[in-house]
């Protein structure tokens with residue numbers, strides 16, 4: 001067991017205890033997640049602050065930069081505290097235009113797992129998500145070959161736990177029929193509620209749901225209802241959005257992204273915002 005004063009308490013990913021309030025490292029790379037950060041020292045400071053504030057769950061990918069985010073995590077935090085669990089993902093590369101072409105053939109997946117081990121400075125990856133679909137979202141199609149490749153790497157001892165990302169409910173079920181998963185990481189927030197049923201089904205199975213773009217990603221969440229509720233509570237809309245996610249379901253883990261230590265602290269404080277049943281009912285109207 002770990003104890004935490006972070007909002008939301010803790011969750012166990014497989015056998016790994018983590019704080020429900022985590023940190024998404026994607027924003028640490030350069031513009032559009034390409035190249036190095038403008039402020040290298042600032043990026044290291046955000047990562048160190050996250051751990052000092054008690055966060056034990058950091059989300060990353062070799063594709064961020066590419067390589068940049070993993071290298072920053074290693075520079076800032078290696079050797080890692082035992083309590084810290086770094087979650088990475090494989091299944092997409094970067095092209096010269098900053099696109100995210102799929103890379104889910106067995107050879108690409110094996111290479112990506114080894115690159116993650118190398119850049120993060122680890123012998124075993126705690127949790128690897130198979131990133132599916134494309135930039136437009138989840139796309140149908142079998143995941144069997146790609147997921148079985150990761151299961152093979154898990155059996156070799158290179159990966160502790162597996163998850164899927166940007167996945168349809170059918171793909172989640174297909175992966176689960178092959179091997180256990182401990183999380184699903186899909187786009188979800190106050191305004192994008194397409195996974196409501198999936199979240200509830202995963203909660204019953206004690207599987208984590210980790211929303212990406214919890215604050216809207218590259219287009220910050222905007223809603224008059226959200227602004228009204230936030231104004232009434234004298235809070236920032238982003239605080240309300242994070243607090244709502246923590247209340248939405250106990251299996252939801254937060255990985256809000258930021259390149260700013262100030263924003264990181266604001267988000268931790270904001271996620272603790274108490275929401276009344278009336279607030280929740282009003283917020284519920286946004287994405288339904």
Ligand SMILES: NC(=O)c1ccc[n+]([C@@H]2O[C@H](COP(=O)([O-])OP(=O)(O)OC[C@H]3O[C@@H](n4cnc5c(N)ncnc54)[C@H](OP(=O)(O)O)[C@@H]3O)[C@@H](O)[C@H]2O)c1
Pocket residue numbers: 023024025026027059060089131165166185186211212213214215216217218238255256257258259260262263264266267
């Ligand atoms: N599986 C996938 O396919 C996938 C896709 C996308 C993302 N992800 C993961 O999900 C994580 C979260 O997504 P995200 O970072 O793209 O989007 P996000 O968390 O929804 O939003 C991040 C944006 O919000 C801003 N922000 C954060 N806190 C703020 C605050 N208190 N005040 C004002 N602005 C604030 C950040 O800017 P500042 O830097 O200025 O704070 C950044 O532009 C990523 O870091 C990544 O690890 C996964």
